Structure formats: structure tokens, C-alpha cells
């Protein structure tokens with residue numbers, strides 16, 4: 001076995017009810033790491049162009065980061081990837097918890113699925129034994145019930161499952177891991193549901209060997225000790241307040257979209273309402289910290305909310321609070337717990353559901369749908385009881401819920417009558433809860449990332465709110481001078497560097513929040529775990545290779561991202577007449593051209609140039625694109 005990884009992939013064919021292992025050469029991991037990178041390489045090569053993402057030939061899988069499963073700080077992330085049924089592009093989602101580390105403990109670097117089972121199935125890998133089992137008694141259960149049953153039956157297993165939303169092929173459905181961590185975006189709940197795959201239940205006992213254990217422990221201890229001693233910085237805030245620490249400040253700054261991206265706090269969601277859903281209010285219900293494998297920060301929390309009859313639920317993250325709070329002018333704190341719990345149990349993406357309900361309220365307000373369409377529900381802003389009822393309908397695909405269950409784009413296609421102007425999305429994916437009018441470079445990533453409409457992409461302006469601003473995140477990673485200047489060569493170079501670093505870090509399994517915490521000994525950790533002595537330039541280049549394969553996948557599907565347009569409200573076109581965005585319009589397109597030129601992609605259509613593909617050893621892409 002190689003240090004840090006096994007080189008072993010587990011492939012399931014659900015149609016055949018069979019599985020097989022394959023061994024990959026070390027060089028693949030050296031060029032693609034794990035996570036998004038390994039996913040891009042394997043899925044691009046094995047899934048034909050134009051595959052129906054919900055069909056027999058569709059391949060999707062779970063890909064732990066390359067360092068996942070080791071003690072390296074904050075390295076426990078796992079990625080789900082394939083073709084998104086929501087956007088028709090490359091799709092992926094990044095999830096924490098314990099599923100990634102357990103896949104590694106089972107001795108695999110990835111688990112992939114193709115085919116469609118004849119009846120519901122679940123997979124167990126327990127102490128080396130692999131089984132495909134009947135899930136007919138699990139089908140219809142929510143994710144919490146599913147976990148409970150599987151733990152009762154199989155003991156201390158780590159679980160990834162879908163709920164009713166995924167079973168009903170909602171294109172905004174998610175995969176829920178260990179109850180409280182969610183691969184939420186891109187619609188993979190529906191992919192799993194289409195394969196009639198209810199859950200994975202894993203328990204492994206394999207050890208990951210590392211190149212230099214004492215040095216690894218030294219770097220890990222240094223990082224973790226500093227983190228534990230942090231009593232006032234970002235890690236302290238994340239640990240004590242969780243992500244809702246953003247709830248009030250983002251409302252005031254305009255970063256949180258308000259009233260379906262058409263409002264602003266002074267007029268629509270003033271400070272007294274924002275304060276009702278503040279982190280301080282939310283954390284009154286906290287029982288204990290919760291977090292991912294190998295993370296000292298533990299930014300999650302387990303809550304008990306008697307007013308909602310919730311004995312054990314997870315803290316609603318910022319994105320959830322904003323999607324059901326700010327976006328819908330809903331200041332009911334208790335409803336945020338209920339909505340978060342409902343969505344996690346059903347396996348559906350909170351950002352997308354909030355965005356879809358905002359769309360429905362505007363359609364109702366403007367007479368495009370009426371009580372006849374909503375089974376009598378009066379869809380008005382801030383009405384938490386109605387919002388909860390509507391979410392239940394979406395989960396069950398009941399009445400109007402059936403129309404809304406695939407997100408606002410599909411719903412507007414069904415409703416027609418000009419409703420598309422209220423659908424705020426990028427190629428079908430509802431936009432996340434950060435406004436490009438505040439962090440301009442979200443314009444580029446929302447519109448043009450290979451999997452569009454994502455905030456966990458390499459948005460330069462967002463990254464440099466963290467340690468990168470002072471070049472203190474990774475000591476060898478230095479942004480070019482002058483990168484803040486709009487449309488400058490330095491800015492485009494910085495965008496490229498960040499894209500490469502971001503893809504590498506994710507594919508190594510490292511949490512996105514690390515950018516805000518403390519200097520990360522990246523080069524040292526790779527060396528002590530895998531034994532590779534890589535420069536920062538090599539690490540960035542691996543990330544650029546991954547980003548280029550993701551891009552090529554989306555292009556091969558016939559999607560020309562360069563033609564994608566963001567909704568006017570997201571970019572201030574026309575500009576707001578008042579509020580924090582007054583008079584501000586974001587021109588995000590020049591950024592894409594400049595970024596493409598630096599990436600070695602054609603700025604007109606985003607095609608990676610032949611010489612770029614050659615330089616990145618991507619011959620298998622050349623034959624498709626040229």
C-alpha cells in the first residue's frame with residue numbers, strides 16, 4: 001500500500017447487482033489527488049457524452065479527499081460527483097462528517113455507482129465484507145429514520161442516505177451523511193434515487209500508512225493547539241457561534257440576499273428582525289459541539305428545541321438561515337430550526353428550497369399563481385407557517401409542491417407567463433446566499449464555474465476576506481501585487497492561482513473554512529502523509545488540471561458557460577435605487593475573459609486550448625474537444 005491512499009476503487013453496477021475493485025497507479029493520484037480530481041478523471045473517462053444523469057449509464061460516486069482519514073487538520077471532507085441533473089453540467093458537492101474517512105477505513109479511495117437497481121437497495125461494507133441488500137423497508141423513510149434502522153441492524157456504521165425528496169427525484173434533493181452533514185448541491189439525491197440506492201452503511205478497520213508519522217503528528221499538534229488556544233479569532237467564532245455568526249452582518253452589508261434578491265434590510269428586513277435570528281438567539285438552544293472527522297474547530301452544533309418538539313437537531317447553517325430567513329422576510333427563529341430539520345430529514349437542499357419558495361411567493365404576489373394552485377395557501381412574505389407547509393408539499397411533490405420540487409427554473413417553465421423573471425438561478429441552480437454586488441468575483445463563479453451557481457468555488461474577493469489577504473494562509477502562496485485592481489493582469493493571475501489552489505485543497509479533503517483560520521502547513525502535510533515533496537507551483541498546477549477536466553466535462557455536454565447570464569437582480573441590472581447596493585451594477589463578464597486567458601482557455605467559449613491540455617497531460621480531453 002502506498003502512503004496516504006490505497007489506490008483502490010470500488011465500482012458497483014446496480015443493474016447487475018455486482019461490484020468489482022480496480023487498482024489505479026500512484027501516478028493518477030499524483031496528478032489528480034482524490035475528491036473532485038479523482039472524480040473528474042474517472043467520470044470523464046467512463047461516462048459517455050450526453051448521458052442522462054438519471055439513466056442507467058450515469059455514473060456518480062463518493063470521493064474522499066486524498067488526505068482524508070488521516071489526522072491532518074480539517075482534512076475530513078468527501079465529495080460526491082457526477083453529471084448534475086439540475087444543471088446538465090459537471091456536478092459536485094462537498095460534504096463533511098465521517099463518510100469520507102470511513103470510505104478510507106474500508107480501504108477505498110472512491111466508491112462509484114452505475115446502473116439502476118430493480119428494487120430499492122442499500123450497500124454495506126463492514127469489516128471488509130461488501131453486500132448489496134434489500135432496502136424495501138427503508139424506502140419512504142426519512143434520513144434520520146434510515147440511519148436509526150441501519151445502526152440498529154448493523155451497529156456503529158457511518159451512513160450516507162437519501163430521504164423522500166431523493167426518492168421522488170427532486171432535482172434539488174441532497175444526500176445526507178451522519179444525519180447532520182449534507183452533500184446538498186447539484187441534485188445528487190435524485191441521482192441516488194434514480195438508481196434506487198437508498199443508503200451506504202460503512203464500517204472499516206483499515207489503517208492508512210503515512211510517510212512520516214512523527215512529523216505529521218508534530219504539525220497536527222501545532223495546528224490543533226493553536227486552534228484550541230484561540231479565544232477571540234475566527235476559529236473561536238466558528239466553534240462558539242457556528243455559521244449563523246454571519247446572519248446579522250450579512251443582512252446589514254447586503255451580502256445576504258433579501259426578498260428574493262429584490263430587497264434590502266432597511267426597508268424590508270430591518271435590524272430588529274435580523275436580531276431575532278442572530279447567532280446569539282440560535283445558540284440558546286445549543287446542547288453540544290458537532291463537527292467533522294479530524295477537525296478541531298467543530299463549527300456544527302447539536303440543538304434541542306422544545307418549542308418545535310425537536311429533541312435533537314442540527315444548528316441551521318448561515319446559508320439555511322438566509323434562504324429561509326432573509327430571502328423570505330421570515331424572522332421566526334423557531335421556524336428556522338423546523339425548516340432545517342425538515343430538509344435534512346427529507347434530503348433536500350435548503351438553499352434551493354428557500355430560493356424556490358421566494359420565487360413562488362413572487363409569482364403569487366404578482367398573480368401568476370393563485371389559491372387555486374396552492375391548495376389555499378396564501379404565499380406571503382414572512383409567513384413562517386405557510387413556508388413550512390409549502391416545504392412539506394415540495395418534499396411530498398404534492399400539488400404546487402410537485403411544480404416547485406425541481407427548483408425555480410423548471411417551475412417557471414411550467415408556470416410560464418413571464419414567471420422566469422422571479423427565478424433567481426444559474427443554469428437551474430438557485431444562487432447561494434452571497435451577493436456578487438458585495439463580493440464581485442462571485443459574478444464569475446456563479447455564472448461560469450463548470451458547476452454553476454456555487455459559493456464554494458474560487459471567488460477571489462471572498463477568499464481574500466481570510467488569511468489570503470495578507471498572504472498568510474499558506475506561506476508559499478503569494479498573490480501577485482495589485483490583484484485588487486479591477487480588470488488587471490494581476491487580478492486575473494490571482495483568480496487562476498486561487499482556482500488551482502481551491503481545487504487542490506478540496507481534492508485533498510481540506511475544509512474550505514480553513515482559509516479563515518490560521519496558516520496551514522500544506523506542503524509539509526502532503527510530504528509527511530504521502531511522501532511527495534511538492535512545490536506550491538506543482539500543487540496549483542494539479543488544481544488547474546482538475547479545474548480544466550471539470551470545465552471540459554461541461555463543454556462536452558454541450559453547455560457553453562461563456563453564454564450564461566446571471567439574473568439582473570444578482571448583478572444590479574437595473575441598479576437598486578436605495579439600500580447597500582444603490583447604484584451598483586456588476587460587470588462580471590470581463591473577469592471571465594481575463595481568467596480564461598490566464599487559464600489557457602479560449603476566452604470566447606471557455607474551451608481549454610490544445611496547448612493547455614497538452615501541458616496538463618490531458619490527452620484524453622483533446623480527442624473530445626478537438
Ligand code: SF4
Pocket residue numbers: 074075076096097238290291292295296297298299300511512513
Ligand atoms: S470547520 Fe466545520 S465544516 Fe470545516 S471541517 Fe471543521 S467542523 Fe467540518
